[in-house]
Each structure stands twice: as C-alpha cells, then as structure tokens.
Amino acid sequence: MIEIGQLPHARAAQAFIDYLKGLDIECVPIVNEHGVALVVYQQDKAEQARYEFEQFKQNPYQKKYLEASWDNGSTQTKLDYGSSSLGLIQQFITGAGPLTLVTFFVCVAVFAAMNLGFANQVFSQLSFFGAVPNSDFSQVWRVFTPSLMHFSAMHLLFNLLWWWYLGGKIETKLGTRPLMILLLVAGSLPSLVQYMMTGPNFGGLSGVVYAVVGYTWIMGQRAPESGIGIPNSYMTFMLIWLVLGFTDLLGMPIANGAHIGGLLVGLAQGAFDSRKRSR
Template sequence: MIEIGQLPNARAAQAFIDYLKGLNIQCHAVRHAQGVGLIITNPEDEHQAREELLQFANNPNDSKYLQASWDNGDTSTQFNYDSGAKGLLQQFLTGVYSLTLITFFICVAIFAGMNLGFADAIYNQLSFFGAVPHSDISQIWRVFTPSLMHFSTMHIVFNLLWWWYLGGKIETRLGVRPLLFLFVIAGTIPSVVQFYMTDSHFGGLSGVVYAVVGYTWLMGVRQPQCGISLPQAYMGFMMVWLVLGFTDLLGMPIANGAHIGGLLVGLAQALFDSRKQSTS
C-alpha cells in the first residue's frame, strides 16, 4: 500500500476516493494528526493517482468530482465530519503547516499587544531604522520586523487572510523552503524600497503578501503540475489594489513600495523555481 498524499478533511478525501473508483483505482482514507491520508493498494496506479490528486487539489469543485460522488459513492462509508467551531478550527490548523501558522500567530500577538497599551514600546523595538530615536544599522532586525506590525483591524485581516490562503498552499505543496525564502526576502527588500520611496514610518506583511501572490500565480502558469495556482480573477484584484494604492481613493496610507518590491521578489523566485523544476 502506498500513501499518495493528504487532503485537509474527510469530505474532500471521500470525493476524491469516489472519483478514483470511477478510474478503477482502489483507494481508502486514513486519519492523521493533520488531515486525511490517501492510500492506494496497487503500486502500478501510483503515478496516475498522484497526477489526479494534483488536479483535484487545484480545483476540488469541478463538476466531474460531484458527478463521481453520485455515480460511485458508497453510502455505507461513515466519517466523523466534526461540526461547528471545532470543525472550523481543525480545517484552519490542518490546511497549513508550521511557518504559516507561526507567522500568523506572531502577527496576531503583536497586534494584540499594540492594542492593549504597548503600542509605543512595540513600535520602538520593531520599527524601521530612523523611525524612533537611537535606532541605527547595528539593530539589524529592524530591516525585517516592520513586516510583523499592523496598525488597523482591516490591515491585519487583509494581510493574514492572504498569507494563510497562499502561504499555506505553498508550504503544504512545495515545502517550507520556498515559503521561508519569500518570507525573509520579501520581509526585508520591500521595506528598504518603501523607506526610499517615503520614509521610515511603515509596517505590515503586505510586501510578503504580494510576494506569495506573485509566486503562486506565476508558478501556476509555468508549472501547473506543482499543485499551486492563483485564479486570474484574484490576481486581477490584487493588481487593481496595487494601482489604487497610488491614488487617494482608498482613504488610507498604502505601502506602495513594499507592494511593488514584494511582487517583484515573488515573480523572480517563481521564475527561478519553475526553471529549476523544468530542468530537473
């Protein structure tokens, strides 16, 4: 028996199993601490099953999977689907891996601290060079830590939703290494760009967000078999948001330099990674 991969919940696993049944591929699900494992019995089916899993992960709502459930579904199969808040929490935790979650909770903790009376102390420690007195190049962490601060609820919700959605997708499909590179590089270079475009008073994960947006989109275009992609409509929305940032229509300060810098970092990394995969 061979495990070909995992899906985040039992509903998705059963839909995929029903689809494989129509292809004469025997598969069953096993519970893991994170998600549901998919086990096939015939080694000769491994390559096809893995390819089908990539396609399913990219578009689980395709009508062919619904039809397969109607045609091949086994009404005797029972799963404990969980419900309510517990089920939502489980899907949140099993849909992403360590770096995505750690970053998510660090940003939330910093935001909470800034709204519980520690805003000045946190800003003094994490802001960019020159934002506060006695901050200089010897405090090297300041080139990165502004990315972890957020100044409004809308600011942090917008950034963390994109980070969870795309960062989690990159980490679960490609591993932690490409996401860690994007996180570190897009958390630093865009900050430098923003500093030279405006001043040292800025913060937020938006540079990293635009990096994972650009990376996910271009990897999906150049290497669709890698298992990550971004719908064109989502990419279009982010480009419109980028352009609107240069106007006064949004009614809030926008870190346009960080957005552009992050997008370029993500696109460059996707070009490198997709070329590497195509030659390997």
C-alpha cells in the first residue's frame, strides 16, 4: 500500500480516482481528519500515479478529469460527501484565500448597509473625490473605496462570482501578494480613468474583475505551469461584454473606463509575472 498524496475534498478525490482508473491504475480513497488520502497497491504504478497526482493538483479543472468521471465513474457511492450545504461551504472557503474572502464579505457588507437605510452615509464615506461635498484629495482612500460599492444585486453577484473564482485561483496557486497588487492597483488607477470619462459617481469591483480576468488569461497563455488560466471563450465573453458596455443594449450604466483600465492592469501584471517565472 503506497500513499501518493492527500486531497481536501471527497469530490476532487473521486474525480482523480476516476482518471487513474482510465490509466489502469487502481486507487483507493481513505478518509482521515485532513481530508482524503489516496492509496495505490500496484508498486510498479506508484511513480506514474504520483506524477499524475502532481499534474492534477496544478489544474484539477482540466477537461480530461471531468471526462474521466463520465467515462470511468461508478454508479456506486465510493465516498461520503457529507451534506450538500456543508460541501458547498467547504468548497467556497477552500476555493479561495483570505484576501479573496475578506474582499468578498466586505463588498457584501457594504451592499447590505446601503440597502438597510444607510445608503447616503456609505456613499458619503466611500465615493470618489468630488461625489459629495468636502471630499478632497486628502482623503486618499477615496481613490480605491468606490470599488467596494455596488448599486444592484445583479452587479454585486456578477462581480463577486468572478472575483471568487479567479481571485481565489490566483491566491491559492500563486499566493496573496499578486492578488493584493491586482486589487489595489486595479481598484485605484481605473477609477481615475472612469472619473475622467464620466465624473465621480460610479462604483463596483468591475475594474478589479477585469484585471483578474486579464491576469489569469495571460498567465495561462505564457506560464501554464503556474496552474492558472481560463479558456479563450471566457476571455472572448468578457471582451464582448466590454464592447457592449459602450452601447445602450445592456440598459444600465457601465463603468467602461474602469473595465478597460482594469483589463490593461491585469494584462500588464500578468505579462510581468509570467516573464519572471520563465527566467
């Protein structure tokens, strides 16, 4: 019996077990306090299994693993996944790092406050320079804090889903530092662009979202060994959404300056970080 590694999720473990099955490697899950240990009994296949395990950890969402679950998965339940609600909560928490989660919940808290009778107070404290009286450039936080305000539930949901999905990938794969830079730079500089285009009345995490999209895409193209990336179709969708923002088809005001600025920030940082990794 040879343990090749541990995974925190029963679902992830089952996906990997199904993939190994397609390679004629029998892998057995053993649930413990740390998650799921993966064990093989074929000594001659242990090294191959370890190699495949490392590949799986770097990019567990590859299409080949999903296909393996369809092709090789058993209809018999192999693992106890626990209650669906607990499984979703665990996936939400472990799929992101502390910065991703803190930013997520701060945006939710700000939106809740704005819809519980404190909209004027929140806006007066977090809006961009010039949006309210006596908001001058000495209040330096105002260059960033508009990113934390959202004016509709749809706007909040759209931004936070992308932030959790891609920001979480960046933080869990590469660490908090690159995500912190993206958050601060793309949450600030694009606000200046938006201000020059439309004035001070704007808000939302959209600029940062476009930054993490651009960063993840270019890292996947230029440094696939980093373990992050998105399909070209996702990038195409976001570019189409960006273009539609300049039309009246969406029926709502769009922070186009923040979108463009954030995308450029993400692409620039991704190009820089991928170059560092290739040295």
